[in-house]
Amino acid sequence: MKVHVGSGKNYLQGWINCDINSNHKYDREWDLLSSVTPFDDNSVDYIFTEHVLEHFTLKQAISILKAFRSVMKQGAVLRVVVPSLESLIEGYLYDEHFLDTYNSTFTDRKAAFKAQLFNRTFYEYGHKNMFDKQLLLFALRSAGFRHCDVRFFDSDSVGCEVFEGVGRRKYKVNSSVKNLTVEVVKR
Numbered sequence: 001m002k003v004h005v006g007s008g009k010n011y012l013q014g015w016i017n018c019d020i021n022s023n024h025k026y027d028r029e030w031d032l033l034s035s036v037t038p039f040d041d042n043s044v045d046y047i048f049t050e051h052v053l054e055h056f057t058l059k060q061a062i063s064i065l066k067a068f069r070s071v072m073k074q075g076a077v078l079r080v081v082v083p084s085l086e087s088l089i090e091g092y093l094y095d096e097h098f099l100d101t102y103n104s105t106f107t108d109r110k111a112a113f114k115a116q117l118f119n120r121t122f123y124e125y126g127h128k129n130m131f132d133k134q135l136l137l138f139a140l141r142s143a144g145f146r147h148c149d150v151r152f153f154d155s156d157s158v159g160c161e162v163f164e165g166v167g168r169r170k171y172k173v174n175s176s177v178k179n180l181t182v183e184v185v186k187r
């Protein structure tokens with residue numbers, strides 16, 4: 001069973017798409033803030049979730065990762081994609097095209113200043129907690145993925161081929177707008 005959590009506008013064929021926003025098509029309701037999961041324990045083979053975890057506090061994100069772990073079978077793979085805090089900081093400090101890159105990626109509103117982009121990333125879109133590798137690893141370990149293989153990806157590349165092409169958030173190579181992606185196997 002392949003489960004896509006917080007699917008939003010990205011309805012994936014062949015996956016059980018879960019969300020709570022009825023503006024978008026989904027297959028199963030899963031309120032990530034509820035203690036009830038719509039799947040049996042040890043029943044899911046793959047979980048994909050993109051640009052979702054940053055919408056929760058760190059404590060909530062850890063509970064959500066725990067819920068993922070519970071429904072995953074032994075050997076099941078979880079792929080988490082979040083906006084990269086590290087890239088944002090690097091872009092701000094070192095990329096002379098940072099403002100232009102963001103303005104051409106997110107065309108709804110132009111920013112005049114780099115600091116506006118920072119503030120947006122932290123305080124808008126419903127974001128509550130930004131991750132770098134260290135914090136995402138801490139969240140995974142805290143959720144029980146203790147002795148598991150954890151692989152990080154800076155780009156859209158995948159480790160497990162099931163996730164090939166599933167992502168919606170694809171950014172240009174060499175862009176300072178980047179995802180932080182991790183794949184973890186339940187052991």
Ligand SMILES: C[S@@+](CC[C@H](N)C(=O)[O-])C[C@H]1O[C@@H](n2cnc3c(N)ncnc32)[C@H](O)[C@@H]1O
Nearest residue numbers: 006007008019020021030031032033050051052
């Ligand atoms: C930024 S959107 C990302 C959507 C999609 N994954 C994408 O990358 O385009 C965040 C998604 O998380 C969902 N979401 C927010 N809070 C949620 C909750 N408590 N339970 C389940 N889904 C939630 C929203 O409805 C939305 O579809």
